[in-house]
Amino acid sequence: MSKVLVVDDDIDICALIEFKLAGAGHEVIVEHDGEGGLAAARSERPDAVLLDWMMPRLSGLEVCAALRSDPELASIPVVLLTARAQEADIERGFAAGADDYIVKPFSPRELSTRVDAVLKRAGR
Amino acid sequence: MSDLLLDALGIFDWFVLGYFAVLNTIMLVVLLVAAPVVLRSVSRPERPNLDDLFVNPMTPAISVVIPAYNEEQSIVASTRAALALRYPRTEVVVVDDGSTDATFELLRERFDLVEVAPDIGDEIPTAGAVRSLHVAADPGVPLVVIRKVNTRRRADALNVGINTARHELVCCIDADSVLEPDALLHAARPFVDDPDRVVAVGGAIRAVNGSIVDDGHIRELRTPRRWVERIQIIEYLRSFLLARTGWSRLGGVIIVSGAFGVYRRDVLVGVGGFDIESLGEDADVIVAIHRRQRALRHDYRVVSLAEPVCWTEVPSTARVLARQRRRWSHGLAQVLWKQRAMVGNPRYGRIGVLALPYYLVFELLGPVVEIVGLVAVLLGLWLGVISPSFAALVVVAAFVYGVLVSAGALLLEEMSFQRYRRWRDLGALLAAAVMENIGFRQMHAWWRLWGLVQAVRGTESAWGEMERLGLASGGSVPEHTP
Amino acid sequence: MSAAQVFGLALVALSVGLVAMVVATLFAKTWRGVRARRFARRARTVRPLLLRALDGDAVDLSELRRGHGAEVGRIVATGMLANVRGTDRRMLGEHLESEGLVAAAEADARSGSPRRRLIAIEFLGAVGRPASTAALGAALRDRIPAVRTAAARALGRLGSASAVAPLVDALAAGAVPRSSVTVALLRLGPLAEEGLLVALDHEDPVVRSVTAEVCGSLGLTSARAPLLALVRDRRCRTSAARALGRLGHPDAVPLLCATVEAELSPARARWSDDSFTIAAINALGSIGDRRAIPVYESALGRSRLVALAASEALRPAGPRRSRRSTALRSLPGGAAGHDTESSATDGASR
Numbered sequence: 001m002s003k004v005l006v007v008d009d010d011i012d013i014c015a016l017i018e019f020k021l022a023g024a025g026h027e028v029i030v031e032h033d034g035e036g037g038l039a040a041a042r043s044e045r046p047d048a049v050l051l052d053w054m055m056p057r058l059s060g061l062e063v064c065a066a067l068r069s070d071p072e073l074a075s076i077p078v079v080l081l082t083a084r085a086q087e088a089d090i091e092r093g094f095a096a097g098a099d100d101y102i103v104k105p106f107s108p109r110e111l112s113t114r115v116d117a118v119l120k121r122a123g124r
Numbered sequence: 125m126s127d128l129l130l131d132a133l134g135i136f137d138w139f140v141l142g143y144f145a146v147l148n149t150i151m152l153v154v155l156l157v158a159a160p161v162v163l164r165s166v167s168r169p170e171r172p173n174l175d176d177l178f179v180n181p182m183t184p185a186i187s188v189v190i191p192a193y194n195e196e197q198s199i200v201a202s203t204r205a206a207l208a209l210r211y212p213r214t215e216v217v218v219v220d221d222g223s224t225d226a227t228f229e230l231l232r233e234r235f236d237l238v239e240v241a242p243d244i245g246d247e248i249p250t251a252g253a254v255r256s257l258h259v260a261a262d263p264g265v266p267l268v269v270i271r272k273v274n275t276r277r278r279a280d281a282l283n284v285g286i287n288t289a290r291h292e293l294v295c296c297i298d299a300d301s302v303l304e305p306d307a308l309l310h311a312a313r314p315f316v317d318d319p320d321r322v323v324a325v326g327g328a329i330r331a332v333n334g335s336i337v338d339d340g341h342i343r344e345l346r347t348p349r350r351w352v353e354r355i356q357i358i359e360y361l362r363s364f365l366l367a368r369t370g371w372s373r374l375g376g377v378i379i380v381s382g383a384f385g386v387y388r389r390d391v392l393v394g395v396g397g398f399d400i401e402s403l404g405e406d407a408d409v410i411v412a413i414h415r416r417q418r419a420l421r422h423d424y425r426v427v428s429l430a431e432p433v434c435w436t437e438v439p440s441t442a443r444v445l446a447r448q449r450r451r452w453s454h455g456l457a458q459v460l461w462k463q464r465a466m467v468g469n470p471r472y473g474r475i476g477v478l479a480l481p482y483y484l485v486f487e488l489l490g491p492v493v494e495i496v497g498l499v500a501v502l503l504g505l506w507l508g509v510i511s512p513s514f515a516a517l518v519v520v521a522a523f524v525y526g527v528l529v530s531a532g533a534l535l536l537e538e539m540s541f542q543r544y545r546r547w548r549d550l551g552a553l554l555a556a557a558v559m560e561n562i563g564f565r566q567m568h569a570w571w572r573l574w575g576l577v578q579a580v581r582g583t584e585s586a587w588g589e590m591e592r593l594g595l596a597s598g599g600s601v602p603e604h605t606p
Numbered sequence: 607m608s609a610a611q612v613f614g615l616a617l618v619a620l621s622v623g624l625v626a627m628v629v630a631t632l633f634a635k636t637w638r639g640v641r642a643r644r645f646a647r648r649a650r651t652v653r654p655l656l657l658r659a660l661d662g663d664a665v666d667l668s669e670l671r672r673g674h675g676a677e678v679g680r681i682v683a684t685g686m687l688a689n690v691r692g693t694d695r696r697m698l699g700e701h702l703e704s705e706g707l708v709a710a711a712e713a714d715a716r717s718g719s720p721r722r723r724l725i726a727i728e729f730l731g732a733v734g735r736p737a738s739t740a741a742l743g744a745a746l747r748d749r750i751p752a753v754r755t756a757a758a759r760a761l762g763r764l765g766s767a768s769a770v771a772p773l774v775d776a777l778a779a780g781a782v783p784r785s786s787v788t789v790a791l792l793r794l795g796p797l798a799e800e801g802l803l804v805a806l807d808h809e810d811p812v813v814r815s816v817t818a819e820v821c822g823s824l825g826l827t828s829a830r831a832p833l834l835a836l837v838r839d840r841r842c843r844t845s846a847a848r849a850l851g852r853l854g855h856p857d858a859v860p861l862l863c864a865t866v867e868a869e870l871s872p873a874r875a876r877w878s879d880d881s882f883t884i885a886a887i888n889a890l891g892s893i894g895d896r897r898a899i900p901v902y903e904s905a906l907g908r909s910r911l912v913a914l915a916a917s918e919a920l921r922p923a924g925p926r927r928s929r930r931s932t933a934l935r936s937l938p939g940g941a942a943g944h945d946t947e948s949s950a951t952d953g954a955s956r
Contacts, residue, residue: 317784513614524621524624
């Protein structure tokens with residue numbers, strides 16, 4: 001059973017994702033801001049991280065970059081989930097080290113599929 | 125002879141009673157005018173409407189101008205926050221007004237600034253020469269930093285910023301303003317819904333003292349501990365937030381705060397930018413805009429929003445507060461004198477006939493009445509010219525009525541914005557509402573009286589004092605009206 | 607009346623007023639707290655139901671048809687629908703309809719309570735059934751401005767061409783803010799074409815302006831001829847110019863050039879509004895036709911924003927460049943090696 005960390009300041013979205021991923025058999029940890037997310041990543045060592053971009057205190061991009069620069073966490077797959085949909089945003093997202101980029105509004109089953117794929121790729 | 129004097133005293137005492145009764149009634153009326161606007165805007169969350177503005181292709185682009193003088197403490201956080209404001213198209217123009225500290229270096233390092241050729245207009249004549257222009261290396265970061273020679277005038281830095289700005293709307297803020305993330309969307313709405321008429325929009329400025337601010341965002345809003353600060357919160361609610369919303373509905377806005385204001389760039393250029401000699405450049409520019417628009421016979425509007433968009437640190441000691449209020453009074457006197465042709469002049473509509481006379485009588489000259497009136501009432505009582513009941517009536521008109529108006533402002537706040545969550549905050553603010561009228565108000569009148577005296581003496585000494593304290597270019601405590 | 611009596615009266619009146627205000631404030635605060643807690647409690651049971659419906663379960667939603675449950679259900683559902691798309695969203699929408707929640711909301715759009723109407727309308731917009739258009743069209747004439755605005759927004763999401771006429775009427779009547787109508791028409795998209803073309807000829811200049819912008823944003827080539835006509839109309843020419851720029855067809859070039867030349871002539875007053883000139887120059891730049899070059903050159907000497915627009919338009923065809931790249935080139939030895947081709951000035955596309 002994989003552990004997925006979900007970081008988003010929108011409580012409704014977190015509830016939605018938690019429901020969907022738990023239904024698919026994952027253990028879900030939820031955090032509502034960037035700093036909390038980073039701390040949770042360090043302490044929980046999730047198998048995948050689902051990150052919102054625009055959050056207070058630390059943006060998703062900054063969390064992603066921090067994860068990638070930490071050798072112990074760098075191998076954890078990161079999926080960005082954000083309302084920012086411009087080409088330039090997508091480029092910046094991947095440049096920060098994301099493995100996948102999902103735009104809000106999103107399809108819950110698609111999200112679940114992508115999370116599964118990214119977990120499988122990382123051999124988790 | 126002494127009978128004549130006593131009679132005169134008696135008449136003056138009646139006048140004092142009338143003054144307080146009228147002043148508080150006007151405030152009450154303005155609050156009542158503001159109430160529907162305030163209540164209506166918060167019946168449901170505003171997010172959907174703001175989202176519409178975000179995707180609307182007609183939403184105009186905004187240049188955010190931030191004048192900065194020795195702001196190394198907060199400049200990076202403020203710039204980041206300005207860049208992160210939720211809005212489809214912006215640019216941020218930081219004007220480094222000859223800072224002698226690390227302001228520019230911090231910006232250069234954080235945003236990877238690269239020097240470019242200074243392509244700056246000169247539509248507004250400016251005093252301080254421009255030294256260099258820098259942009260962020262990352263094309264996705266719309267940041268421009270201008271370095272100019274300091275001329276000890278915030279208005280000059282603003283004008284350079286406006287000259288550099290390339291969008292049709294300009295938003296002028298302070299380097300230490302804490303903005304709501306949706307501030308620009310709120311401010312843009314009047315421009316989008318009424319593009320032919322709206323020329324300037326001000327937002328509600330509120331006090332952030334005592335609250336927890338995190339990297340340019342407010343995490344939790346709390347009432348501060350000091351009474352000086354608490355009283356200002358009530359004052360800001362009543363006099364600035366609600367009164368200005370009321371005046372906005374009446375078409376009588378004469379100030380848009382320098383802490384946050386959005387203007388049409390072409391109109392700002394048309395009035396020659398901000399006046400560098402004015403101590404109250406934020407009021408000065410709005411009155412100048414009124415004058416110009418009337419002269420051009422344009423149908424126009426200046427809007428003051430009820431929505432809180434900007435939080436600012438208010439003075440936490442009486443000494444700093446006194447200096448601030450003296451300056452405001454002085455600045456107001458300057459503006460009223462400069463535009464004296466407009467006062468009471470029906471050619472200028474409600475501004476000339478309602479707003480400016482109100483500010484002249486009740487804001488500028490009011491302190492005279494309050495101080496002298498207090499003495500006159502006591503004197504009259506002592507000399508038996510007026511009865512104890514009459515004196516008590518004056519007390520009621522001045523104090524109790526005043527507390528009622530302040531409490532009314534608090535009630536409106538509670539029914540609408542509810543930004544202060546905890547019960548003890550509400551209790552503290554209620555107590556502050558009482559203290560505002562009994563004690564603070566009299567000191568305030570005294571400070572404002574001194575501002576008026578300074579104005580009569582001439583501006584030079586005031587600028588001198590400001591410069592000595594390093595405040596002329598915009599110090600850490602906002603010296604302009606909220 | 608003696609002074610003492612007046613004083614007494616005044617004191618009593620003001621004190622009563624003061625006490626009443628304080629009590630009202632405390633009451634307002636308490637009431638809000640109570641309502642919020644009630645909502646949270648109900649939402650805890652409602653949310654799982656809706657999440658299961660999202661997953662395709664045929665849950666029983668009858669408790670969400672009436673009363674408080676309906677209100678909470680609609681608010682939670684509206685939020686949920688706003689966040690998702692795809693199959694799950696479709697299943698949720700269908701289930702909400704089959705459980706009668708859409709019909710209940712359409713009825714509540716005429717409810718006595720403005721708050722209830724508002725929540726019902728937002729819900730209908732989120733679910734997005736074209737059949738709800740009639741109910742929402744009626745709501746455009748609601749007494750409360752916030753309800754009218756919500757109705758306009760919701761109409762944009764229903765995907766029915768019959769929404770265009772009521773939206774245009776509401777705009778003409780000044781009943782709804784421009785931004786709400788503009789975005790609603792944009793969301794309707796190309797299916798609104800017929801109604802939009804009619805509206806381009808509307809007697810109200812505000813309607814013509816908004817419609818022009820929307821036609822441009824939607825890329826409706828059939829609007830080209832009417833838009834050209836609107837360029838001559840002072841009250842909506844700026845919008846027409848912007849729209850023609852977005853459509854990008856060279857047919858517009860001669861007229862746009864001619865009107866810009868007229869604006870640049872010395873006869874123009876100093877205080878005149880440059881917004882049309884800038885919009886037209888930007889439009890010409892987008893179209894990218896060489897015939898416009900003399901116009902750009904004569905615009906360079908004008909006010910700053912006009913000159914900026916002209917210099918942007920003059921740059922060779924390709925991505926619009928920011929001041930960044932050209933300025934760097936002009937600076938000897940300055941920041942060489944930075945490839946700063948920026949396709950979006952100030953981070954936005956037009």
